[in-house]
Amino acid sequence: MPTTTQKSAFWKGFAAGAPFVIVVVPFAMLFGVVATEAGLDIFETFAFSTVVIAGAAQFTALQLMQDHAPVWVVLISALAVNLRLVMYSASLTPHLGALPVWRRLFVAYLIVDQSYACSVAAYEKSPQWPLMTKLAFFMGTCTPVLPLWIAGSVAGALLGQSIPPEFALDFAVPITFLAMLAPMLRTMAHMVAAVTAVVLALAFAGLPFNLGLLLAGLGGMIAGAEVERRVTRLEVPAQ
């Protein structure tokens, strides 16, 4: 089997992250536009996207400020939208937890939907990769996505307009994530986890603070783990 060097792992990660450019650029530009309309200057918009790197939470914070919510409500609500990042961190820990602290600090800062989804998909396919190869892949996935998140925010703020809705780029988000998801559905347990999560996400869509997403994610994880446990017990009968 060909070995994956760190350099080639970085470029594999880069290729895995690249399709998300069509998602990140319009979304970032839209953030720049909305932030400018809310009164942020270019430097504040740049800092917001650089420090927080979480689109949905940034939009939530802006919206609540425009609704004149108290500042603690702004912070708590936007952080609630980001609670899924805890699950991403937990899910990456078996793969990247052995890194030295300063590298873990850096990885943590760079955890977003795209870097997480691409990396976990690759780690499940190649669990034998050494630690530094896994890190190189993760850094590769961030490289096309995160600089463009920041640049796109600034571009939106400067231009004052995003990509027109006729291009239907709103739907790039579901398409890229579904394309990412499909190859990960390899077992019955994966399927059950995904279907459970979809049903719960739709059922709980009305809950505030994005809590429906969290409940659906946890419900899907429990369902998947339970199916795996039962299947394993059937395959390996007690001695």
Next chain:
Amino acid sequence: MSSDVTQDYSIWLVIVGLGAGSFALRYLFLGVIGSRPMPAWVLRHLRYTAVAIIPALVAPMVVWPAATGGAPDPARMAAAAVTLAVGLISRNVIASILAGAITLYGVLYLLG
């Protein structure tokens, strides 16, 4: 458009607070657990994080797209179904993105 939020809020408090809070969420497990072994049942659940959270993230966007004001839209439904189907069959991310995009623009064009 609307009011200037920087008049009413310390925008830097929001930026720094949200940045620090988000970082804490991202670092929680990587930093606190690190390389310590986790129990088998926890690892078993974590194996399903991605396949649960990604569909949960996407499902409402497919069923109630923001672009149509939340009205279910045949073009977006078809595009999502084709993306998933091509992905399951081909296991190829780029092929399924292209198939989904062609379906989306194709149906949007046909339905005018």
